[in-house]
Amino acid sequence: MPRFHQYKARDNCYVLTSIKGAVITFQLTIRGERRLREAGVVPDQSFPRALLLDLCRTGDAFTGGSGVSEPITESINQLELDFAQDPDPETLFPACDDCASLDDLHLSLVREQETLATKLQCAHHRDVTSYTLDTCIPLRLVTLTLFGHLFEIKAVTKKYAGVNRFDNLLRSEFESKWAELRKLRGSSQRGLFETGLGGELSLSGSQKKF
Numbered sequence: 001m002p003r004f005h006q007y008k009a010r011d012n013c014y015v016l017t018s019i020k021g022a023v024i025t026f027q028l029t030i031r032g033e034r035r036l037r038e039a040g041v042v043p044d045q046s047f048p049r050a051l052l053l054d055l056c057r058t059g060d061a062f063t064g065g066s067g068v069s070e071p072i073t074e075s076i077n078q079l080e081l082d083f084a085q086d087p088d089p090e091t092l093f094p095a096c097d098d099c100a101s102l103d104d105l106h107l108s109l110v111r112e113q114e115t116l117a118t119k120l121q122c123a124h125h126r127d128v129t130s131y132t133l134d135t136c137i138p139l140r141l142v143t144l145t146l147f148g149h150l151f152e153i154k155a156v157t158k159k160y161a162g163v164n165r166f167d168n169l170l171r172s173e174f175e176s177k178w179a180e181l182r183k184l185r186g187s188s189q190r191g192l193f194e195t196g197l198g199g200e201l202s203l204s205g206s207q208k209k210f
Contacts, residue, residue: 109154
């Protein structure tokens with residue numbers, strides 16, 4: 001399951017998750033961080049993979065950039081333990097059609113002989129095929145509306161599998177998953193005050209009267 005972390009030397013946060021046996025770092029926008037906190041997720045806490053997928057869908061979680069510069073050994077061990085417990089398959093994450101990398105993905109339109117094909121590409125394969133590139137857009141900027149307009153403007157004759165998976169992700173609905181987590185985390189917090197913690201507070205109050 002993905003795990004929410006806060007940088008030790010910075011105010012912003014990031015997410016670590018295990019995909020295909022590798023630990024992947026997702027950077028968060030301010031809105032992405034806020035959505036997790038509003039759902040009751042706090043630093044060093046795991047949350048359902050579906051929510052990370054939704055943040056990827058809206059461009060609020062993305063790979064690439066400076067990554068993590070601090071030790072993450074304990075986080076990796078925890079991710080390995082939690083990996084099998086997540087019901088949402090890791091194959092739902094967008095990946096490069098050429099090498100399956102998740103890092104720094106763009107939506108690319110490339111010339112292949114007499115056809116115009118569209119695929120997801122990492123930075124390395126964008127460089128390799130740069131001479132065939134027609135259009136290239138960072139994936140986190142691609143919305144469902146832009147996705148549709150692009151194919152209206154461009155005469156695309158071939159879509160790779162990664163593009164079709166990303167199209168399905170853009171059309172997915174995750175709000176029920178957020179609502180479920182907010183309800184669960186809200187119940188957990190109320191439980192603290194209704195059981196042991198609440199009793200301790202009451203006891204402290206009665207002690208002050210004496």
